Amino acid sequence: MRAVVVGGGVAGPVAALALQRIGVDVVVHESHPLTDGERGSWFTVTPNGLDALDAVGALHLARAIGHPTRTNIMRSATGHELGRLPLGAPLPDGTPALTMKRTRLAAALAQECSRRGIEVRYASGLTAAEPTASGTVRASFAGGLAREADLLVGADGVHSTTRRLIDPGAPAGRYVGLVNFGGFTPGGAGSLSDLEAEPAAWHFVFGRRAFFGWHATPSGDVVWFANEPRAQVGPDERTRTTEPEWRARLAELFAGDAGPAAELIRNGVLELAGDNTHDLAHVPSWHRGPMIVIGDAAHAPAPSSGQGASIAMEDGVVLAQALRDSPDVPSAFATYEGLRRARVERIVAAGARSSSSKAPRPLFRPLRDAALRLAFRHVVTEPKLAWMYDHRIHWEKTLVPGAR
Ligand SMILES: Cc1cc2nc3c(=O)[nH]c(=O)nc-3n(C[C@H](O)[C@H](O)[C@H](O)COP(=O)(O)OP(=O)(O)OC[C@H]3O[C@@H](n4cnc5c(N)ncnc54)[C@H](O)[C@@H]3O)c2cc1C
Known part of the structure; x- marks a missing residue:
């Protein structure tokens, strides 16, 4: 064939x-x-x-x-932990989820x-x-x-x-209503608190205006992304906005939120700018x-x-x-x-x-945080997501009985 x-x-x-x-x-x-x-x-x-x-x-x-990545840690804009989610059982040789x-x-x-x-x-x-x-x-x-x-x-x-x-x-x-930005801050882990630098984790903040995630690499750099709820970035905006302008705008979006977002963005390099997110x-x-x-x-x-x-x-x-x-x-x-x-x-x-x-509405933010806390305690949990992360293929298994 x-x-x-x-x-x-x-x-x-x-x-x-x-x-x-x-x-x-x-x-x-x-x-x-x-x-x-x-x-x-x-x-x-x-x-x-x-x-x-x-x-x-x-x-x-x-x-x-x-890089090994075992847990997602979610926090509110005020820095309170909303929940933790382990990313599935490692493979039999011990390999956990990997960020790359x-x-x-x-x-x-x-x-x-x-x-x-x-x-x-x-x-x-x-x-x-x-x-x-x-x-x-x-x-x-x-x-x-x-x-x-x-x-x-x-x-x-x-x-x-x-x-x-x-x-x-x-x-x-379908445009899901979020524009994605991704970046990298060389040596950025040096400016993180112990809590913010917890290894082998993605840290997420449901911010006042946008959503931010970061991951400290084993070599002390920080990989990060931001999701901004907004209309799609069009070709004109993309052409006329420079990398420093995108970063200045992004840092402003996270001003006032707990966590290292604004500083990581100011000191970082943008590797993905204005990506309209589809599903x-x-x-x-x-x-x-x-x-x-x-x-x-x-x-x-x-x-x-x-x-x-x-x-x-x-x-x-x-x-x-x-x-x-x-x-x-x-x-x-x-x-x-x-x-x-x-x-x-x-x-x-x-x-x-x-x-x-990830799309905050100001009046509803405290309600959203309470709902998220409940969700991370009862719905978005390791056992409830085992069907997703712990799925295994078993190559040797015959899919159609009697076919081989
Ligand atoms: C910002 C961002 C973060 C993400 N984070 C995660 C994550 O943490 N975990 C996760 O699992 N997924 C994540 N995803 C999703 C993940 O990247 C995609 O689901 C995955 O890449 C899909 O793989 P694919 O091979 O189907 O498509 P793609 O990776 O999109 O590859 C398609 C390829 O086809 C090529 N192509 C297009 N048209 C043609 C053509 N006509 N002829 C020949 N080649 C063509 C493209 O150039 C491309 O190389 C993320 C996506 C984005 C945008």
Whole structure:
């Protein structure tokens, strides 16, 4: 079987590695040119996502670039602790959730693909694809290249081209009402109090005007992000606002809140500016003929869920298992969808709830803090979230009894 994977983010390379494991001849096409892997935001891969990496023999890549992250600690604008949330049971070898730069993971996974003989083509975005009468798919790419394959896996993110090629009426991503900023403060941990520098944790403040998160790295730097509830950043605002202007505006947003936000922002470097945050809840058709979407292209939880990358990687592995264990592609897609849809849509819904709790309304702030305290005590708790973090794939398990 020949497969084309569209997208060299996280879902694409993991799907390619998993497909190779079941004997598929696979190639990855990424629309961006090859970069140094240093753009953009940081994220946390929780044990369920690390388990997916382990299934394709790539856990060591995340361990090499990630910082252990065991707990989320939530505080109010006045500095009172609202709750703590452990990020799931570590893997059997002791690996807990890991925080890393998204592009570093994508670059490491793509390099691993190349090392295992999987071709990764950059600056080669999918432009068109259509099933053929013989059951294959013919795909065209920027630059004029065309390929015919037995399977096309669209792992091309929330603004997916593949999703529209499968169903021109497919929904687009929804703006969740938050603009995202991410930054890095070299040596920033030196200015944090002991409480603020608690290691292996993400610290969050539900501020008066916006939401702030930071994570002190083992080398004493601080990674941080801010979510501002507001209208989307348009192209004009993006072009005319300089990096120091964004940071000055952001620092002002957190003036008066407890915690180190304003100082970290003033002394830091902005790595992600004015990113309009989208989610994607329900895509009616994930597949048509031999074309299928996975990861954010099929279901994008808001970043507030902390799950997008993890479930995107789970998708890649489960899709390969379904193909391995099914007699043909249509039944593999049906098995895959049956295993994935309820889980991923539940996570998107949780991300949407989490995003809406970040938009403060001044008169309701004390009420919001009280509600959050209750939620972190009774609803958003480790046992209640075990279904999310403690999900494991079990590569050797046969998905369709009697199929192998
Ligand atoms: C600020 C921020 C913070 C986040 N924090 C977390 C977190 O803590 N934990 C977590 O699990 N998730 C987090 N997420 C979500 C996570 O980044 C995504 O869910 C995850 O990257 C989805 O992986 P993917 O491979 O499906 O899509 P992507 O990572 O978006 O990759 C898609 C790839 O496809 C390429 N592409 C697009 N169109 C084409 C085309 N036509 N042809 C070829 N290639 C194409 C893109 O260039 C890209 O490389 C965060 C997201 C943001 C924005």
